[in-house]
Amino acid sequence: MSATRLLVVDDEQDLLELLVRRLKRKGFEVDSAGTAEDALELVKKNDYDIGVYDIRLPNMDGIELLKETKKLQPDTEVLILTGHGTIDTAIEAMKVGAFDYIAKPYNLSELELTIAKAVENKRLKEKNDSMKKIIAQHNEFNIIGDSANFKEVLEMTRRIADSAVPVLIEGESGTGKELFAKALHYWSSRSEEPFVPVNSGALPEHLLESELFGHTRGAFTGASQDKKGLVEAAKGGTLFLDELGEMPLALQVKLLRFLETGEFRRVGDVRERHITVRVVAATNRDMEKEVAEGRFREDLYYRLNVVKLTIPPLRKRKGDLPALIDYFIGKTKDPLLRLSSDALAALEKYDFPGNVRELSHLIERGVLLSRGNLIEAEDFLLPHVKISHAAPVQTQLCSLEELEKIHIENALRQMNWNKTKAAEVLGISVRNLYRKIDQYELKE
Numbered sequence: 001m002s003a004t005r006l007l008v009v010d011d012e013q014d015l016l017e018l019l020v021r022r023l024k025r026k027g028f029e030v031d032s033a034g035t036a037e038d039a040l041e042l043v044k045k046n047d048y049d050i051g052v053y054d055i056r057l058p059n060m061d062g063i064e065l066l067k068e069t070k071k072l073q074p075d076t077e078v079l080i081l082t083g084h085g086t087i088d089t090a091i092e093a094m095k096v097g098a099f100d101y102i103a104k105p106y107n108l109s110e111l112e113l114t115i116a117k118a119v120e121n122k123r124l125k126e127k128n129d130s131m132k133k134i135i136a137q138h139n140e141f142n143i144i145g146d147s148a149n150f151k152e153v154l155e156m157t158r159r160i161a162d163s164a165v166p167v168l169i170e171g172e173s174g175t176g177k178e179l180f181a182k183a184l185h186y187w188s189s190r191s192e193e194p195f196v197p198v199n200s201g202a203l204p205e206h207l208l209e210s211e212l213f214g215h216t217r218g219a220f221t222g223a224s225q226d227k228k229g230l231v232e233a234a235k236g237g238t239l240f241l242d243e244l245g246e247m248p249l250a251l252q253v254k255l256l257r258f259l260e261t262g263e264f265r266r267v268g269d270v271r272e273r274h275i276t277v278r279v280v281a282a283t284n285r286d287m288e289k290e291v292a293e294g295r296f297r298e299d300l301y302y303r304l305n306v307v308k309l310t311i312p313p314l315r316k317r318k319g320d321l322p323a324l325i326d327y328f329i330g331k332t333k334d335p336l337l338r339l340s341s342d343a344l345a346a347l348e349k350y351d352f353p354g355n356v357r358e359l360s361h362l363i364e365r366g367v368l369l370s371r372g373n374l375i376e377a378e379d380f381l382l383p384h385v386k387i388s389h390a391a392p393v394q395t396q397l398c399s400l401e402e403l404e405k406i407h408i409e410n411a412l413r414q415m416n417w418n419k420t421k422a423a424e425v426l427g428i429s430v431r432n433l434y435r436k437i438d439q440y441e442l443k444e
């Protein structure tokens with residue numbers, strides 16, 4: 001590890017020299033300045049771990065210098081030497097980001113101790129940041145699949161991640177659109193800025209506008225204070241417009257303007273604001289059809305469609321099945337289970353209307369219902385698979401709700417209606433199980 005680098009600033013020459021000599025003897029690398037202006041020049045050129053600034057300096061004071069330092073090098077920890085003013089100035093220093101303050105006249109060993117604490121604090125922060133990065137890249141970012149047409153989409157994603165142009169992600173439900181939107185974000189240089197999803201279908205039009213662009217106090221009933229919108233929350237990062245096809249027409253106009261100029265207004269505000277974000281949109285609708293039928297503005301569609309990522313449905317890339325299956329089994333509490341050859345064959349024949357999401361649920365269920373160390377075809381409760389001991393299973397596709405009902409009934413029967421045990425295999429609370437029993441009117 002390289003030596004800790006300090007910048008000491010004081011206009012009292014003798015004190016400054018004494019301090020510098022002492023700190024150097026302790027093994028620190030020390031630069032010094034007698035004015036904030038000189039210090040600032042040094043901060044522009046060098047990276048400092050720690051700054052020790054006297055609060056009272058000619059012209060620009062220690063607090064101003066602290067603020068400027070934080071702008072240039074947010075990671076530098078700054079200690080403020082006070083004593084001339086009241087406690088208020090010390091508190092002000094803390095508010096603008098000082099690590100600590102020390103009253104003059106100070107005891108040198110006390111100062112050293114505080115410096116040691118600041119160094120330790122900085123080291124922990126750095127460790128934490130790099131852990132966060134590693135977690136973001138490894139955990140969230142397992143995109144599984146090596147079939148040729150899937151790899152093509154992945155490579156394209158990597159290539160365009162760092163660009164600022166809008167991206168439109170198309171794909172059926174459960175194909176991984178949100179996963180790819182996150183990949184575009186985390187594989188870019190914006191990865192440390194926010195990734196903010198907006199579900200365009202979740203809110204009525206007027207609420208969606210204020211959710212997206214924010215509002216001022218009194219803009220509408222219930223708007224008791226100014227509020228930032230999601231666009232502002234995503235500043236410098238990625239705004240993910242999910243379910244784009246459901247965005248109301250009136251809002252599409254405002255969105256187009258924002259995309260073209262970066263400008264927008266909070267609801268009820270006269271002030272124009274400007275923000276830079278990368279916009280990624282996703283849809284499972286056929287957008288050309290939406291445009292042709294007048295539900296989506298053509299100009300907005302062209303604006304968003306600069307780059308299109310089309311994620312193929314799972315049934316068109318069955319080659320990805322084995323890797324995906326291993327991956328999802330690996331995430332369950334029985335990561336060593338394997339599929340019987342019949343089970344694999346059943347999945348290979350199935351066409352996965354719910355795509356990868358459906359596969360992950362099937363695997364979870366298969367792991368739960370399996371006995372022994374193999375998952376059998378019947379353990380998946382595939383909608384078209386008859387199961388000898390099971391409750392009536394439809395011969396055609398059924399809704400998730402119906403499937404849930406069947407599955408719960410099945411679990412209860414296998415556990416002889418012991419609700420604690422059934423809740424355990426289902427991975428839900430007993431209370432929740434009672435609620436479901438009620439909801440589906442299940443009877444022993």
Ligand SMILES: Nc1ncnc2c1ncn2[C@@H]1O[C@H](COP(=O)(O)OP(=O)(O)OP(=O)(O)O)[C@@H](O)[C@H]1O
Binds near residue numbers: 176357
């Ligand atoms: N290639 C993949 N590798 C690993 N996990 C995947 C992959 N594709 C999808 N998933 C997982 O499947 C689930 C569904 O993915 P996601 O939410 O991204 O789909 P979506 O296209 O946004 O679906 P919807 O249209 O329903 O919103 C998520 O848990 C996601 O992590």
Ligand SMILES: [Mg+2]
Binds near residue numbers: 177178242
């Ligand atoms: Mg989604």
